[in-house]
Amino acid sequence: MSGQDVAIVGAGIVGATLAAALAPHARVLLLEAEDQPGYHSTGRSAAFWSETYGGPAIQPLTSASAAAFATGGWLEPLGSLHIGRAEDEGRIDAFIAAFAGTAIPLRRVDPAALVPGLRPDWVHGVLEPSCAYIDVGGMHGAALATAKRNGAALATGARLEAAERREGRWRITTTAGEFVADVLVDAAGAWADAVAVLAGVRPLGIQPYRRTMAQLRTERAAPEGMAHVADIAGRFYFKPEAGGKLWLSPHDETPVDPHDVAPEELDVAIAIDRFEGVVDWRVTAVERRWAGLRSFAPDRLPVYGFDPQVPGFFWAAGQGGFGIQTAPAAAELAAALLLGRGEMPAGVDPARYSPTRFGVSRS
Incomplete structure (x- = not known):
């Protein structure tokens, strides 16, 4: 041999x-x-590319991957909107400062102008237009x-x-x-x-951690071209998918042993509760739910x-x-x-x- x-x-x-x-x-x-x-x-990935995701220590690897993604044709425009309540102003400022020395085109925006039905306490917004779907x-x-x-x-x-x-x-x-x-x-x-x-x-x-995802139908469909929406405090994110569907995560990290992981009903319920605290879109159906493993040193x-x-x-x-x-x-x-x-x-x-x-x- x-x-x-x-x-x-x-x-x-x-x-x-x-x-x-x-x-x-x-x-x-x-x-x-x-x-x-x-x-x-x-x-089981949420399938989006964001140069800010993972923080400044991960950003060099993400940014250095951009050319390969473009050459392969594996990205489609999405955008990411990072939102926060009044008490999250410090987090918003720190987020912008953390990437100030990079070429990531972050800019402050009024989140209500980009997300219809956004509840009024979500007053802070930072748009990351380079975020994209990944094939x-x-x-x-x-x-x-x-x-x-x-x-x-x-x-x-x-x-x-x-x-x-x-x-x-x-x-x-x-x-x-x-x-x-x-x-x-x-x-x-x-x-x-x-x-x-x-x-x-x-x-x-x-250590492996469980991350939960759910595919929803809502009373109000996400508008065409709406960005991925993420809580600056890390409590949820959601993004539109084809056919008026929505992918939602409670941004959970539950330590588990490595195995073929499945979602917990409580985590899906928490995700929906957090989502309904962000927008006035009533959830009409949970079409699919799944979980994946993410592992950190x-x-x-x-x-x-x-x-x-x-x-x-x-x-x-x-x-x-x-x-x-x-x-x-x-x-x-x-x-x-x-x-x-x-x-x-x-x-x-x-x-x-x-x-x-x-x-x-x-x-």
Whole structure:
């Protein structure tokens, strides 16, 4: 068995885009535990691109991904309106100040002029016109196709059972068979720490959280061209979808163990209650509800880089809720680190996302 140069555990958006970036330069194997790539977080995303989402430490990766999204044709105009009550004025000011040194075109607006039926206590508004819908399926499919075209192999139903480093190579045991690779990449999302443990690597404390979404019908349909609306205090967001539908989230983060997560009725009820406190649109039906997993490292920044203790183990994990919008630049960054060559994405400092920031050095 000659093996691969790189085996990537996880074929969601992070693993797929990294495989596409690496495949022209290395022999790549994607190992996906499910029967279909993108079943968990990638397939359950709220699917919007916002340069402010995740905060100033995530913004460089999001902004550096813009060109790839434009080239792929994976964005459609949406816009984002950040709103607040009178007591949220400090949050609004801090939000604008946090991105003052960037090219993000934020501007103060009267939110009532943009959201019909907005309740009068929502007096503050900041418009982020560059926010856009993401064609997540198109982007993910294109990455997998690019990886395959350049020689990468994909094994589905290949849940990792064990990985052992011997004589400079990884011996990898999965439910789909055994494999050998020089480098093992942990792009397993909510299962990132579990994968590390199976490989004998110290976990970083990456915690999965449940995020709830609901698709609603309302008495008053969202007007054509209405922006995504987000609470500056982080208590909800909603956005219009085709056919007069509305996607709503209570912006919940409930810590859970990694699993095929499902929504809780209470979280859906909380979301609707918060929504009806924002606009006078009566909810007439909950057409669909679902939940996804978003996973964070302790400092809520993603982790890209070789583990400082175990040779040949590479982290590509902890992307929170911004893994899709940052995927092109993150893949470019990770590929450059893995290959030891190539330029970093413009404006991105790799040290900010290195696993060495957790204070563990190789003995």
